[in-house]
Amino acid sequence: MEKETYDYIIVGAGSAGCVMADRLSEDGKHSVLVIEAGGKDRNIWIHIPLGYGRTFFNRNVNWMFETEPQPGMQGRRIAQPRGKVVGGSSSINGLLYVRGQKEDYDGWHDLGNEGWRYEDVLPLFRRSEDQQRGENAWHGVKGPLPVSSLREPHLIADAFIEAGVAAGIPRNDDFNGAEQEGIGHFQATARNGLRKSTARTFLARALRRGNVTLATEARVTRILFDGLHADAVVFRRDGRDITVRARCEIVVAAGAIQSPQILQLSGVGPGSLLKRHGIDVVKDLGGVGANLQDHLQARLLFETRGKITINDDLASFARQIKMGLDYALFRKGPLGWWAGLAGAFIRTRPDLTRPDVQFHLYPFSTDRKDRPELHPFSAFTLTVCQLRPYSRGEVTIQSSDPLAAPLINPRYLTDPRDGQTIAVGLRVARLVAQTQPLAKLIKCERDPGPDVQSDEDLLSFLKAKAMSVYHPVGTCMMGHGPDAVVDDKLRVHGVSGLRVADASIMPTLISGNTNAPSIMIGEKASDLLREAQSQNNLRAAS
Missing domain, CATH: 3.50.50.60 (FAD/NAD(P)-binding domain)
Structure with missing residues (x-):
């Protein structure tokens, strides 16, 4: 060469x-x-x-x-x-x-x-895409990139969406369609x-x-x-x-x-x-x-009343065998899931014209370390991400x-508006978690816990636990x-x-x-x- x-x-x-x-x-x-x-x-x-x-x-x-x-x-x-x-x-x-x-x-x-x-780049999105749901004004079907929906329902994800709608968030079956705002499943x-x-x-x-x-x-x-x-x-x-x-x-x-x-x-x-x-x-x-610029997220961890999470699947040898067979034979089950089965895009203030916070629902929980391990209890994670941060690095x-390696300095939370926005998002996420039918699946909030309520405490939680969404x-x-x-x-x-x-x-x-x-x-x-x-x-x- x-x-x-x-x-x-x-x-x-x-x-x-x-x-x-x-x-x-x-x-x-x-x-x-x-x-x-x-x-x-x-x-x-x-x-x-x-x-x-x-x-x-x-x-x-x-x-x-x-x-x-x-x-x-x-x-x-x-x-x-x-x-x-x-x-x-x-x-x-x-x-x-x-x-x-x-x-x-x-x-x-x-x-x-x-x-x-947007009108200039929409045709480029459509050109790339092979949308499982079919072609429409926002989606293409002949591109090289497959875009698909989850192949099976999930108890926690479905309950999260129903609770969000009950809490006042509109249902949205396509975050890449006419509007992004709402709650639904990710593709x-x-x-x-x-x-x-x-x-x-x-x-x-x-x-x-x-x-x-x-x-x-x-x-x-x-x-x-x-x-x-x-x-x-x-x-x-x-x-x-x-x-x-x-x-x-x-x-x-x-x-x-x-x-x-x-x-x-x-x-x-x-x-x-x-x-x-x-x-x-x-x-x-x-x-x-x-x-x-980078997306920063805070993670709410909720312990569940039943063994309905990936924590439980990987804690049981029998359930691990079932996971492997479901995936090998049918390409279904947890091994075929992606990062965030469901989510939402919400506005944290009524004067905003578009969403400024994103939620991701993960059917497992872990502490993010060099080699993270799932928690020994049944739990899921609900993350809160500010969409358009003000801090610059x-x-x-x-x-x-x-x-x-280069020096990477995002200067997270140097603009106080970032922490304020995520704090409001955390309150909305908690409201969804406290709403039926999701509430009946939850035993308790493990992190940050019910004692963390004030703006000052939520900001301290962010500083101690928040992490990048890697964007x-x-x-x-x-x-x-x-x-x-x-x-x-x-x-x-x-x-x-x-x-x-x-x-x-x-x-x-x-x-x-x-x-x-x-x-x-x-x-x-x-x-x-x-x-x-x-x-x-x-x-x-x-």
């Missing part, structure tokens, strides 16, 4: 990178190299939906990053798992398919990003009891073509520039550095943590930071690594060593202001031949889980790259 040249080089085989590999190779006219730091997705737990509980803590497929100590969280380091495998985080995430709200994308447009309104990127990552969908079909090359266990160390033009990528594999060149463009799609890291190591970023680490400045862009290199975005912000990194065509400001296409380009965090929007960004980037190539061909012909 040394000194080879490709039309397009994609750095990262994650949610967006796999999409671009597929779309850019469709016509068979262009060669595409995809460089992935992780290995192939051979681990069986990647493909079993409930296996995310194992991949979240497996260093073979997960970077297992941690934040810097967070002053707003009692100095705790907060886990930041990221996929280190083909498929990226789409191979280890909780599988939920949530696009966000119409206003999220319209807001990007209002910031000056042409072509990113997921799964089909027939198997995870459908972008590696198993988009990239798999791309690799069947002869013009796509995948390099795994290949750690990108820097991008090389000829003046201000990006023309090559250096990656380390089997202990040696390999240089590959791009005829058309290089696209960085390494995610919100590693895309800014790669740019900074390559001389594109805050000049003072780069000089401090002895890196030659190619382009002084202060916004590279800034604008980090940053990602920066800590040295010029490309193999050193970092924004560190290569799209826009046209002084802090922007890419323009609305995803081209890095001030240089040529280089784009960024992943969750890092989001100017603001979308209102929900980030995998589906990242896939959409891959679709959008593919269109932009093909459009640019067509224009180049026309100019060459004239």
Whole structure:
């Protein structure tokens, strides 16, 4: 591979990178190299939906990053798992398919990003999708990405939805349809009891073509520039550095943590930071690594009156055998479930025009540690997540060593409005739990417990126990202001031949889980790259 040249080089085989590999190779006219730091997705737990509980803590497929100590969280380091495998985080995430709200994308447009309104990106969502329920104005059925509903009812999830409706939350059977607000079941990127990552969908079909090359266990160390033009990528594999060149463009799609890291190591970023680490400045862009946003969640744990949770399934050898047989024979049961069987999107204040909090219902409970274990009692978890946090952080290199993890500092809860919003969300979640028919399934609230009631106590609970939902975005912000990194065509400001296409380009965090929007960004980037190539061909012909 040394000194080879490709039309397009994609750095990262994650949610967006796999999409671009597929779309850019469709016509068979262009060669595409995809460089992935992780290995192939051979681990069986990647493909079993409930296996995310194992991949979240497996260093073979997960970077297992941690934040810097967070002053707003009692100095705790907060886990930041990221996929280190083909498929990226789409191979280890909780599988939920949530696009966000119409206003999220319209807001990007209002910031000056042409072509990113909801009406512009909806066709891209539909193009990707193979919706189990069928086609309509919001959903497609012929795309490579299966989106499915849970194959069986669940006692706690159904009771949660009924209780929410009784408590005044409207029923919503499609969070990705006309409106997001309401309570209902989540859909997921799964089909027939198997995870459908972008590696198993988009990239798999791309690799069947002869013009796509995948390099795994290949750690990108820097991008090389000829003046201000990006023309090559250096990656380390089997202990040696390999240089590959791009005829058309290089696209960085390494995610919100590693895309800014790669740019900074390559001389594109805050000049003072780069000089401090002895890196030659190619382009002084202060916004590279800034604008980090992430979803923070608080977890309510409820002990149940009966043995109706996964805690009980895994505590019993007989029930484990049944789980295995149900999955092996029918692709049903807990092994086929995803992270959050049901959920809700609610408004914490009557003056709001759209939801600002999301609930996730998990039919198990655990303390999140390096190797978490399910509680020995029967319990489920109800999480409360603020959708649009005000706090902002940053990602920066800590040295010029490309193999050193970057410094991740989300600055959780530095804006007091974040804690206030989650506290109100906790009160609403408790109201649902106290409403029938869910209330009759609950023996007691185990955490934080009934004694934690005041705003001050709830905030203390957040600081002591809150954790990330693992949705970092924004560190290569799209826009046209002084802090922007890419323009609305995803081209890095001030240089040529280089784009960024992943969750890092989001100017603001979308209102929900980030995998589906990242896939959409891959679709959008593919269109932009093909459009640019067509224009180049026309100019060459004239």
